Amino acid sequence: MEKEINILGIESSCDETAASVVRNGRDVLSNVVSTQILIHRKFGGVVPEIASRKHIEHIMPVIDKALRDAQLQLQDIDAVAVTYGPGLVGALLVGLSAAKGLALGSGLPLIGVNHLEGHVFANFLADEALKPPFLALVVSGGHTSLLVVEDYNTFRLLGQTRDDAAGEAFDKIARFMGLPYPGGPEIEKLAAGGNPQAIDFPRPLLPDSYDFSFSGLKSAVINYIHTEEQRGAELSRENVAASFQEAIVDVLVTKCKQALLATGLKKIVLAGGVSANKRLQEALASGAREVGAELVHPTSILCTDNAVMVAVRGYYQYLNRDFAPLSLNADPSLKLGTL
C-alpha cells in the first residue's frame, strides 16, 4: 500500500482564517473556517487592518482545531501548505508566519500555494474523474482569468481582466445600489425577480483576445440608473440587477466557448467566489454542452475561501517536491500561470 500523505493547509489571504487537513489530495479530514464577513459589513468592504487583527487572534485556535478534527498530531502531517498570494499583504503574512513557525518547530517541509491555483484545484474534490488537461475560469472579487491546466503543475494563462474583475463589478454595482457587502449574492438575489433581457447593457468582447474588461459595463449600469432617476422614472432594481448579471455571464460564457473550441478541451472548471452564482453555473454548463464539452459541477466548497483547496493544491506540489524556503514572503499580486 502506498504511504498516506497528510497535508495541513492554511489560508488567510482575505477575510477568512482557515485550516484543513487533506489526505492524498482527496480525503478532507478537517475543514475549519473562521469568517469575518459580519465584522466588515458595516464598512462596506474588507478593511485590511481589521482583517489582519482578526487573523492573528484566530490563527492558532483554527490550526489546532483542524488537527484535532482530523484526529492527528503535527507529527502525522507530511507538509505545511500555506497561501502566500495573491491577497491582502497584512492578512497573508499572518497565515504565512504561522506556517513558517510550524515548519521551523516541527521540521516539516513548507509549501507556498497560489490562492487562485487552490480555487482551481478544489475541483478535484468535486469530480473524482477530473484530470488535466482542462480549461479553468477563475472569477472572484480580485480576478477574472481563463487558463489551461496542462498538467498538475503547469498552467497556461489565456486571458484575464484588463480592469475590474467580474466580482469587483458585482460588488461595486451592489454598493452603488445600496446593497450590503458582499454584493455578489445580493445582486443575484435581486436578479432572480427581474427580467435579464429588460435592459441591453453592453457586452464588452475584446476581439482576438481572451482578455476581459468590465469597467465599461459597470459605468453603463451606473449611468443608466442615474439617467432613469433624473427622468423621474420608476426604476426596476430587479431588472437592472438581472440585466447587469446577464451581461457579465454572457461575456464570460462567450469567451469560455471560444477557448473550448480553440483548444479542443472537453472539460471546464469554475473557480473563485463568483462561481457560487447559479446563473453563471447554468449558462456555462449549457454553453459548454453546445461545444461538446462539460462543466465540472461546482460544489459549495469551491465558492468560498477555505484551506481545503490549499491543502489539495499543496498535495500536488508535495508530489512534485515543490518546497519553499523559510524565507518565503507574501506576494499580494501573485499571478496565475504564465503568459
Added chain:
Amino acid sequence: MLTLGIDTSTRVCSVAVCDGEKILGTLDINVGLTHSEGLVPQLETLLHLARVRKEDLELIAVSRGPGSFTGLRIGMATAEALAYSLNLPLRAVDTLKVIAYNLPVAGVLLAPVLDAQKGNLYVGQYIWDQGQLEEAEPVSILPAKNLVSLLEKKDRPVILLGECHRVPRHEGFLVASAPESARMPRGSSVAILAAQDYEPADRHSYFGMEPFYIRRSEAEELWEKRHNTK
C-alpha cells in the same frame, strides 16, 4: 530557563537565546529586510550558531508592542506557531519595557519612544527600583512636538530611548538621548524579561493572544467619528 526571544516591533529584527540571564546568542539585523523574509531563517541560524537544539528550548518569548502592526503580527504568529509545534509555553512582553531594559540606571526616568504615525509617538516611562524595572506611567500616545516640554516637568532627569530622532530639539540638561547602541529593542531582553515573570499556565493559554496595538484601526476611528457626530 532556556528561552528564545523575538522582537519584530521596529525595523530591527532581533532574536536571542538565553539561559536565565545568560545570553547564549543574539542576532540583530537592521537592513530594511522585511521581517517576513528574515525572521525564520534568522532564528534557524541563531539556534545553529548558539548550538541550541530547538527541542531543548523551554520557553518562547515575543514582544507584543506597541510598534509596527504588521511587524508585531509577524513576530507573534511565528512565536505562537513555534510554541505550538514545540509544545512550549509562550510569553509576551511590552516592547517599550524591553527597550528600557537596555539601560540599567537608577535615579533617572527612562522614556522609550516609537513611531505611532501622524506625528505621534508611543511613550513608555520606566524607573529602576532596587534592581527591578518598574513602569512609572502606563504607555501612552503623545504628539512628538509636545513630548520634551512634558518630560522636562518630571521630578528627575529623563533619558530618551527608542526612535529618539523622532523627538524634535530635545538635547538638554533635563532630557538626553541614550547612546545609539542602547536604543532599540533586543531579543535577549525579551527572553530575560519573559523568563523572570514566567509562571506556569495552561498549555495553550496564548491562544487568541493579540498584539498590544494601543491604537485602533483607522477605519474604526473614522467610522466612529462619522457615526457619533450625526
